[in-house]
Amino acid sequence: MRASSTLIATLSDLRRAAARGRKTLLPKQPKILVGMATCGLATGAEEVFAALREEVERLALPYTVAATGCIGWCCQEPLVDVQWPGKPRVTYGRMDARKARELVRGLDKGELKAEWAIGLLSAYDNPLTGARTRLARKTAGVDGVPRYQDVPLFRHQVRWAMRNSGIIDPRSLDEYIARGGxxxxxxxxxxxxxxxxxxxxxxxxxxxxxxxxxxxxxxxxxxxxxxxxxxxxxxxxxxxxxxxxxxxxxxxxxxxxxxxxxxxxxxxxxxxxxxxxxxxxxxxxxxxxxxxxxxxxxxxxxxxxxxxxxxxxxxxxxxxxxxxxxxxxxxxxxxxxxxxxxxxxxxxxxxxxxxxxxxxxxxxxxxxxxxxxxxxxxxxxxAQLGTPSSKGTKTFCLVGAVKNSALVEVPIGITLRRVVEEIGGGVPDGRKFKAIQTGGPSGGCIPESLLDLEVDYESLTRAGAIMGSGGMIVMDDSNCMVDIAKYFLGFLQDESCGKCFSCREGLQRMHEIVARISEGNGREEDLELLEDLAWMVRETSLCGLGQTAPNPVLTTLRYFRDEYLAHVREKRCPAKVCKQLITYRIEPTLCDGCDACVHVCSSEAILGEKKHAHSIDNAKCIKCGACVEVCVPKAVVVE
Amino acid sequence: MPAQSEDELLSQGLKMSDAIPVEQILESWPGSAQNLIPALQKIQSEHHYLSEPALRAVSRYFHLPLPQVFHVATFYNCFSLEPRGRHEVRVCLGTACHVRGGQRILDKALRELGLSESGTTSDYEFSVEPVRCLGCCALAPVVRVDQRTYGHLQQSRVPRLLKPYRSRAEVAA
CATH class of the missing domain: 3.40.50.11540 (NADH-ubiquinone oxidoreductase 51kDa subunit)
Structure with missing residues (x-):
């Protein structure tokens, strides 16, 4: 830890600390930064950091290797940035120890490894001081590597709360002060x-x-x-x-x-x-x-x-x-x-x-x-940013069925469509957007028809959801809305403190009803019963947990009623999620008999010899889906 | 889980020799009620559970009625009144992990360790529990084993993921 042991009591003390911080923030020598927040560490940032440092030491190069926080491109972790004086900062995604060593060797020879680079940053702003840190001339670029300002994920972002994330070493007080802290x-x-x-x-x-x-x-x-x-x-x-x-x-x-x-x-x-x-x-x-x-x-x-x-x-x-x-x-x-x-x-x-x-x-x-x-x-x-009733910026975690899973900060008032389609890059794998869930267990699922909604406290509440702390989970046509409602009710009945009868018992009964529907045992009058119970829980609970707990059920009932009805009337799960309503089958014309599924099946439910088409014994199948994961020709079908 | 006496558990080496004794843990906190939860957390992390003698000692130390200590110990998810395994496997079932098959990862981990439901293996090497969000949603589905987090999981990766913890456990034995 680079703890600053000197006392900071006056303005000139602060300025001295800032000067110290600038030396490590923007050194005259090349600097390699590794994003080492939890997301980075979970994907191997520690190994990458160690490999970078070893290689720099082995080659006796004058580079610094430093840790930083979240660089903001979560789906590309582990992230490594190279800051070469006078050049744009280059971000590399999905790094590992081997690539890290090669990167250092390449830098030593003046190679940029453009094939691993995912973004170029020529300047960044400091909202605290209004100053812009210019790293390189605007025109400086590298073929085939997009500039940050052209990457849709970053183009619409305004990083105010996250002003220092991915820039400073979170353990350096001096660097924080150098950024105006x-x-x-x-x-x-x-x-x-x-x-x-x-x-x-x-x-x-x-x-x-x-x-x-x-x-x-x-x-x-x-x-x-x-x-x-x-x-x-x-x-x-x-x-x-x-x-x-x-x-x-x-x-x-x-x-x-x-x-x-x-x-x-x-x-x-x-x-x-x-x-x-x-x-x-x-x-x-x-x-x-x-x-x-x-x-x-x-x-x-x-x-x-x-x-x-x-x-x-x-x-x-x-x-x-x-x-x-x-x-x-x-x-x-x-x-x-x-x-x-x-x-x-x-x-x-x-x-x-x-x-x-x-x-x-x-x-x-x-x-x-x-x-x-x-x-x-x-x-x-x-207050320059925002809507008449909600000002400034808000951070959101954009995850689930989007191309760019990321932590983003946007001006309040941006439309959900822009968040999902431009910043998030839309739904991947040719699937279709179904809903965006905001506000966690207190929030709701917002359908495609409301995507032009401006994100602020009032508009989301009117849609039956809430702004919440900032979770945004995008769902596609492979997600079942009945299953999502069941999921949140399961969560909430576990987490209800039990003080209010209505929240404690009401959520349990609602969970039972939705579970029954998901198993194909629901009745049409269950939907009305759910709405009655939801109203009761909302009106008679003491705290926010109970008062907002029915939102996931109410919004899915409001916007995706047909999915509930498919479960109830046709005993069918349109998204093919609810276990009791689906079966697995191997399409013989697609199966090449590679045996991969046989090896992963833990219930010995897959029959057939190697190099011949396989089949599934439905009596033994536990519907774990492991065979789907490993099947290369995609011969396992869910019906 | 079969009921076992403290002695039996001790003989299995569950209580690691380097675990700080409960009394010693308590001495590091002033005996006011605001330190109750931090003290219980420390005991939980050292001993992997809150035993009845430990709860009684806590009750005496803080001058709180035993039922009140019990109330707190059973309210919060991080406490366990039954011994947890040496390695804690926490499978994330946050929303993002749920929509990306977190439940299947949990089921796979349970099958892999011979458990029919969340809990602890009979040799007290592993506990498998779901957790509601580890906050690594962009990497869903996610599992944390002890202090280490693993992302982008598939069922087929689960056995490989658990292997190093198994061999370490065997070496220790």
Missing amino acids: YFAARQTLAAMQPAEVIEQVTLSGLRGRGGAGFPTGKKWEVMRRQAATPKYIICNGDEGDPGAYMNRTLLESDPHAVLEGMIIGAYAMGAAEGILYIREEYPLAVTRMREAIAQAEAAGLLGDNIFGSGFNCHLRVVEGAGAFVCGEETALIASVEGRVGEPRQRPPFPAQRGLWGKPTCINNVETWADVPLIVMRGGDWY
Whole structure:
């Protein structure tokens, strides 16, 4: 860890740290960056990093090999970027140790390995300072390698919250400062009144990025007015929505941005203590945040008398224990206090009575990371993007049936169609788009007919979904909507805390009904019964979990009723997903008798000799689909 | 799972000799209620489960009624009152993994380790559990074994993926 041991107490200290950071950020020698957030590590970034370093040492080259966070091209991990002074930065996708060594040997001979390159970056912006870092002349290019500004995945993105991801080493405080970090905190403490900070946040139109969309400035104002002390601030990093990883990536890639936002918020609201609640399923995010807190404390950016202002702020990490409901703010508070994560009635709101009964402000990771920008550039500047009711940018995880699975940040108000078709590159493998699921288990499935919807808090709610924290799962015609509804109900009945009868029992009954439909045992009146139950659960549950739990069922019933009816009337699963309604068969004219399926079949259900067409014994078949995966001539058909 | 006494488990080497004793873990925390969950998490990660004696010790240390400690220990997913295996195989069933066949990967892992449902193998080498989202959705379907995450899985890769953990376990034995 390159911890900065020097104290940072004045503007000139900050400038000195920035100068140190610039030296490692943009060294005069070539620099090789490896994306080492969890996605990168899961695909072998560690081996790639070690191979790069070994080869550079073996050849005694003057290159630096550095780790960075999420570069943003998730489906191409592991990613390696080469930054050669005066040349555009080149991104290489799907690297491995062998390619990494070859890359270094090639660089030594002046070869670029254009065949592995997926993008060229000649400049990047810093929204915090308004400055542009120019790496090379605009015209500089390499044949056959697209420039970032021409890649649809990046063309529509505006990286504000993710301003440093993939650029800085998340473990380097100096590099964060070199990108303009902690200047907003210093300006706040040195020259702004708490009310002025809140005025800017209100002006910016920033709304809670955790999904509910409560105006941040309003929440902060309520907090500021509370007379009770001490006050607490909390960063909600309990990103439990399945299909979402924006917060994890931000915590892993730019931890100081979150800390700086919290310092500014604490000052504005009169709090001196705060907690980062991060789920234990994110071990790297926990480690990065703890390292960042230790660095900031060592530099005097956290602790007592920050920037000599007399203002104190202490932050620490609390690990979640694996409960989805703890994303709800009163449940989160109960969990921090050492109790089970059961939500309670509001009001009183946490801003009035929160942690230990004291005023507490809970904001999402992304909300906190947006704060330094607003202070630095002003609320007006932040509000330039967005729709009349929702301002700024939002990060989304675009995954599922899209060509480019990626973590993207876009201006609020962009259409879903642009997100799916241009940024995501559309549905791959010649399949047909069916739905996009937003907002996780509290959200809904939006059909093709509504793809021109502008993404903001209100329009998604009107469509029966919610903005949520930012998960977007694209589904194609191989996904069954009844199965998706069953999936979310299964998730929610497991994660319901059990406090409200309607949520605890209602979700179980709904799950039973949808399961029955998926097995071909449903009745037509089940659909109405589901809608009745959904209404009951929504209207009579205490917290957001129960109130929004019926959304996945209601939206699939609303937009894909014909799929439910096919299961009920024809005992047929149109997407061929629901196990009880499908059978596997080998098409003899396509089967070349290669035996691959025989080897993977764990229930010995495949009959026939090698080099002769095979067949499936349906009595033995457990419908695991392993044969489909390995069949090269695609002779296994699902009916 | 068959009921086994602490002694039997000890004799199987489940309780690794380098595991920090419960009492020692507790001493590192001030005895206020806010430290209950972190203390239980530490015991869980050291001992792979929360035994009855451990829960009783926690209750005494924090001056909390045993039912309250039990309530917390059974509420959160990261705790287990039954011993978990030396290697924890967590198969992601987040939405992206679900639509890309996560359930099939889970079923395959269970079959591969001779389990009929989520749980622990009889030799306490492996526990296989589903997990709702590891947050690596672009790499779906995803499995995490101990601290290591594997992405872009297919059923056919599961045996190879588990192999190194098996041999390591055998070497240790």
